[in-house]
Amino acid sequence: MKILVAVKRVVDYNVNIRVKADGSAVETANVKMAMNPFDEVAVEKAIRLKEAGLAEEIIAVSVGPEKSQETLRAALAMGADRGVHVRTDIETEPLAVAKILKAIVEKEGPQLVLLGKQAIDDDCNQTAQMLSALLGWSQGTFASKLEITDGTAEVVREVDAGLEKISIKMPAIVSVDLRLNEPRYASLPNIMKAKKKLIDQYTPEDLGVDVTPRVKTLKVEEPPKRSAGVIVDSVAALVDKLRNEAKVIS
Amino acid sequence: MSILVVAEHDNSELKTATLNTITAAQKVGNDIDLLVVGHECKGVSEAAAKVGGISKVLVADAPEFAHHLAENVAPMLVNIAKNYSHIFAPATTFGKNIMPRAAALLDVSQISDISDVVSGDTFVRPIYAGNAIATVQSSDELKLVTVRTTTFEPVDAEGGSATVETLAGSGDSGLSSFMGQDTTESERPELTTARVVISGGRGMQNGENFEMLEKIADKLNAAVGASRAAVDAGYVPNDYQVGQTGKVVAPDLYIAVGISGAIQHLAGMKDSKVIAAINNDSEAPIFQIADYGLVADLLTALPEFLAELEK
Ligand SMILES: Cc1cc2nc3c(=O)[nH]c(=O)nc-3n(C[C@H](O)[C@H](O)[C@H](O)COP(=O)(O)OP(=O)(O)OC[C@H]3O[C@@H](n4cnc5c(N)ncnc54)[C@H](O)[C@@H]3O)c2cc1C
Ligand SMILES: Nc1ncnc2c1ncn2[C@@H]1O[C@H](COP(=O)(O)O)[C@@H](O)[C@H]1O
Numbered sequence: 001m002k003i004l005v006a007v008k009r010v011v012d013y014n015v016n017i018r019v020k021a022d023g024s025a026v027e028t029a030n031v032k033m034a035m036n037p038f039d040e041v042a043v044e045k046a047i048r049l050k051e052a053g054l055a056e057e058i059i060a061v062s063v064g065p066e067k068s069q070e071t072l073r074a075a076l077a078m079g080a081d082r083g084v085h086v087r088t089d090i091e092t093e094p095l096a097v098a099k100i101l102k103a104i105v106e107k108e109g110p111q112l113v114l115l116g117k118q119a120i121d122d123d124c125n126q127t128a129q130m131l132s133a134l135l136g137w138s139q140g141t142f143a144s145k146l147e148i149t150d151g152t153a154e155v156v157r158e159v160d161a162g163l164e165k166i167s168i169k170m171p172a173i174v175s176v177d178l179r180l181n182e183p184r185y186a187s188l189p190n191i192m193k194a195k196k197k198l199i200d201q202y203t204p205e206d207l208g209v210d211v212t213p214r215v216k217t218l219k220v221e222e223p224p225k226r227s228a229g230v231i232v233d234s235v236a237a238l239v240d241k242l243r244n245e246a247k248v249i250s
Numbered sequence: 251m252s253i254l255v256v257a258e259h260d261n262s263e264l265k266t267a268t269l270n271t272i273t274a275a276q277k278v279g280n281d282i283d284l285l286v287v288g289h290e291c292k293g294v295s296e297a298a299a300k301v302g303g304i305s306k307v308l309v310a311d312a313p314e315f316a317h318h319l320a321e322n323v324a325p326m327l328v329n330i331a332k333n334y335s336h337i338f339a340p341a342t343t344f345g346k347n348i349m350p351r352a353a354a355l356l357d358v359s360q361i362s363d364i365s366d367v368v369s370g371d372t373f374v375r376p377i378y379a380g381n382a383i384a385t386v387q388s389s390d391e392l393k394l395v396t397v398r399t400t401t402f403e404p405v406d407a408e409g410g411s412a413t414v415e416t417l418a419g420s421g422d423s424g425l426s427s428f429m430g431q432d433t434t435e436s437e438r439p440e441l442t443t444a445r446v447v448i449s450g451g452r453g454m455q456n457g458e459n460f461e462m463l464e465k466i467a468d469k470l471n472a473a474v475g476a477s478r479a480a481v482d483a484g485y486v487p488n489d490y491q492v493g494q495t496g497k498v499v500a501p502d503l504y505i506a507v508g509i510s511g512a513i514q515h516l517a518g519m520k521d522s523k524v525i526a527a528i529n530n531d532s533e534a535p536i537f538q539i540a541d542y543g544l545v546a547d548l549l550t551a552l553p554e555f556l557a558e559l560e561k
Binding site for chain 2: 011013016017019026093094095098117118120121122123124125126127128129130131132133134137138139140141142144154157158159160161162163164165166167168169177178179213214215216217218219220221222223226227228229230231232233234235236237238239241242246248249
């Protein structure tokens with residue numbers, strides 16, 4: 001089978017986020033960017049399925065500006081076989097990305113699409129569920145285990161109450177959680193090899209998808225700041241403060 | 251037009267998250283229906299009819315809804331969506347799984363995890379793990395919204411007298427099936443609603459040491475939480491995790507023990523009223539946001555803490 005993996009270029013998770021002075025957005029110019037951490041887990045899973053003989057080809061897809069190709073190269077260096085770049089400078093919403101991914105699925109015919117459970121910039125947690133709805137496929141969200149046996153996927157989902165196990169029909173959409181695996185680092189030879197791998201390019205228009213945002217960002221602000229309080233010198237002093245000053249325990 | 255709130259429940263109990271979600275919906279309007287989708291969930295629909303501020307309870311009770319599989323529940327939402335201007339659900343794993351599926355079927359761009367309502371089309375939501383706060387306006391006619399429950403007080407669970415209407419099932423999609431679950435049973439309050447939360451991190455060193463936190467939690471009627479590192483290391487189950495990818499909590503008191511204070515952890519707890527931290531590294535970032543800090547080895551501090559509480 002073919003596996004499609006969706007990879008988003010986001011601000012690196014270690015960067016201290018700054019809001020632009022005009023309150024229009026988060027500053028992303030001259031900031032370190034990286035593959036969304038959940039998507040690294042998705043790429044890793046695809047590679048392991050291929051290594052286990054369950055997949056023949058892994059296609060990484062990214063939607064975004066020119067630089068998204070760097071993210072695709074990172075996926076190719078990890079072990080994806082090919083890339084698809086859908087180029088747009090508009091900040092896409094999950095619904096638009098889902099429509100684009102649907103069009104790519106229809107071109108490529110994968111049996112499995114792996115996505116991250118959420119992008120760490122918009123924190124939306126929507127795209128996988130939306131793609132699955134648009135295709136009328138099954139969905140296995142927030143996966144911390146994924147096993148594939150003839151025609152079905154068994155997914156262990158991380159839910160608020162603990163873990164849930166479901167069985168879903170293939171073709172399927174799976175969104176991955178961080179505990180599914182530990183993504184590998186790309187080796188230098190593989191980074192070199194990745195430079196020669198093919199990246200197909202499209203625009204949303206080529207695919208017949210309207211990416212005009214439905215949601216407008218009116219403003220972006222810094223969150224209220226918390227400041228450091230006091231350092232107490234003993235457990236007794238801590239309990240005393242909590243009891244008699246903050247009055248949060250009795 | 252009226253507003254639909256999707257109730258969260260486990261077929262026997264209505265979850266508090268539903269009550270917080272209703273408060274968020276009330277900021278848009280007062281004509282609110284509550285949808286209970288489940289199986290053999292009569293107790294839940296009875297409880298739902300008593301909730302304050304609800305006009306009507308819609309109950310869809312059918313075997314295909316027993317485990318809230320998104321492939322079965324989303325079409326049900328789509329069927330009744332035309333009667334509503336807004337559909338609200340809690341931003342819990344229940345709501346996050348179902349709502350985007352319904353949104354795409356309805357061709358609506360969902361607004362996730364709102365922390366405030368400005369007007370019927372404008373909402374506030376944290377982005378970048380809460381490091382920025384965005385105010386966003388939807389141009390879709392129908393609004394699908396999930397709610398960060400900790401930022402809205404719950405409505406009264408009692409005092410209402412809504413009418414109850416029955417909806418037919420929508421059939422089994424045949425796409426997915428439930429196989430089992432592994433949940434943590436505990437007598438302690440739920441993590442997301444507890445007044446006090448005590449969490450442990452990698453500094454706890456093993457699962458056995460979490461017993462110290464549990465003993466303190468029992469004294470304080472608190473819930474026990476954890477950092478991702480503690481869950482990854484297998485000290486405690488995944489449902490303990492607080493943070494960007496775990497649960498969001500905002501108790502009156504949050505005690506962080508052996509937790510460094512990474513931004514992804516802070517994303518889940520920095521709206522707590524009072525934060526206390528115990529860590530043996532005085533440079534740990536958690537101290538920059540803690541109201542009370544104690545620089546100490548947790549292996550000695552926790553038994554002392556328990557002893558103080560017993561005094
Ligand atoms: C995309 C993404 C999402 C993430 N989501 C989450 C999330 O939801 N929740 C989350 O928590 N993390 C999350 N993380 C991980 C996060 O970045 C940190 O790695 C994690 O929070 C660290 O956990 P910790 O503080 O327990 O461990 P560490 O950072 O290792 O800190 C351990 C602390 O314990 C202290 N300590 C050690 N021994 C003792 C002792 N004997 N007595 C007292 N103190 C001691 C140390 O001084 C140290 O400060 C996420 C990361 C990524 C990339
Ligand atoms: N622009 C994009 N390009 C490629 N994949 C994306 C893009 N946006 C979202 N995704 C995928 O969808 C997942 C969830 O994103 P979100 O719904 O925005 O939280 C991500 O982890 C990616 O796998």
